[in-house]
Amino acid sequence: MPETQFTAAQLAVPPRTSSIRSPRPVVRSRIVGENHTLLYEGGRNRSLYRVVDGCVVLSQLLDDGRRQITDVLGPGRLFGFTVDGRNIATAETLSVARIEPLGDADLNADDPAIARELKATLHRMQAHATLLGRKTASEKVASALVELARLFNRAARNGAPARLSFHLHLTRADLADWLGLTVETVSRCLNRFKREGLIDFSHPKTMRVLDPERLDATAGFSRQRANDAARP
Amino acid sequence: MPETQFTAAQLAVPPRTSSIRSPRPVVRSRIVGENHTLLYEGGRNRSLYRVVDGCVVLSQLLDDGRRQITDVLGPGRLFGFTVDGRNIATAETLSVARIEPLGDADLNADDPAIARELKATLHRMQAHATLLGRKTASEKVASALVELARLFNRAARNGAPARLSFHLHLTRADLADWLGLTVETVSRCLNRFKREGLIDFSHPKTMRVLDPERLDATAGFSRQRANDAARP
DNA sequence: CGTCTACTTGACACGCATCAAAATTGGTGG
DNA sequence: CCACCAATTTTGATGCGTGTCAAGTAGACG
Known part of the structure; x- marks a missing residue:
């Protein structure tokens, strides 16, 4: 996995003093890395x-290189939580990303x-x-598409109902x-969905959902949604 | 103290047959149910x-009955967290259990x-x-055994190093x-481990770890541990 | 225009699911 | 204590979904 390493300087943690609740003096949001920049x-x-x-x-990684991505974070989400002062997972950016340091993870423990x-x-x-644990490959890929469409849907800004x-x-x-x-398997599923008219993509990274309902159905979301709270 | 709201209607929908107790006006800690009592x-x-x-x-349940147990909780653990005032999952006891209500989930938001x-x-x-996502059946079952041994190991009380x-x-x-x-698959793995001398059980519910090191190795824990913080 | 990486597609293999049935355990009542 | 039935566990035979291996294609970038 080709990942540009952060230098020691880049990895330097932001000032311990800053807290989420107190207004921060400086805008610290910054652009990080190119593709696949390892944050920590x-x-x-x-x-x-x-x-x-x-x-x-x-x-997370296993011995032999098997990797599990445990979470995918879009704009607004927080990460960097610690247990006993140690980070829970490894974090890296995909594509260009802006992230904003919020200060010491331990100090914010009681913030609602x-x-x-x-x-x-x-x-x-x-x-x-x-x-x-329980979904088939097709259901997994469909679920991922639904999830990512919600996270990264453009045109959420203008009034238009957002072509997906x-x-x-x-x-x-x-x-x-x-x-x-x-x-x-991922590739096969995506291309099958494409053949079946659920989605479309000319460039492999530019997805478009053509049939949201059938995609949702393929993802097997109906009951899970009732089971869940409303998905945020 | 919030009384636990068990109604017959709620309790009548367990995923599997279970004998259910009528709710008792709760005080502090109490004994809940027999096997498989649905809590909420x-x-x-x-x-x-x-x-x-x-x-x-x-x-959590999927439409067609597929079930995923998302967490197994032993003594000391908290559960019942809410998102937007709704519970995240379904909770049920296995065997006889004592649970202690701690009050409204939303009110405790800022408790460190x-x-x-x-x-x-x-x-x-x-x-x-x-x-x-990434482990084989054998690794999964071995991991589960290690985890459960840690959770439910008896003889943790007396000084003895606890036969596992x-x-x-x-x-x-x-x-x-x-x-x-x-x-x-679970049964086959357990019996293979038994044949190989990793574990032993005469009664299907009474497990004993004979070779902790090999079991750990089978679980594929070494690197993950380095990756993790210390396992609590 | 060549090279590199990501993606796609095909052929095949294997781990685990599925189906079926026997063995064991648990619970209940006599 | 034993007889009986239901549920759980075990074991075997078979098949499928997804992994593995391999080759080919398409973009990205010099």
């Missing part, structure tokens, strides 16, 4: 971040906004566990590592 | 609980202990996502739903 590894980092723009993924974010994350993780076109920040390999599949 | 369903409940004794599992618990839960969920014998609160079906496998 498990256990190495102590700051909380917010994704301002772009896409960040959290992952943090608790809310944690619970929302937990919620997503549970839905994803169900996907990983979005930038797939993830590569096929990333998708595979997120969904517990292989690159080939 | 997704979206129905608003209280936080702590597991005092026994075992509680959280799960709650944040810590949430982060620990998140941590476990991420490790489990890696298991679900513990009560498997989960049925084979529960294990399967936790690990994303089928009953048959």
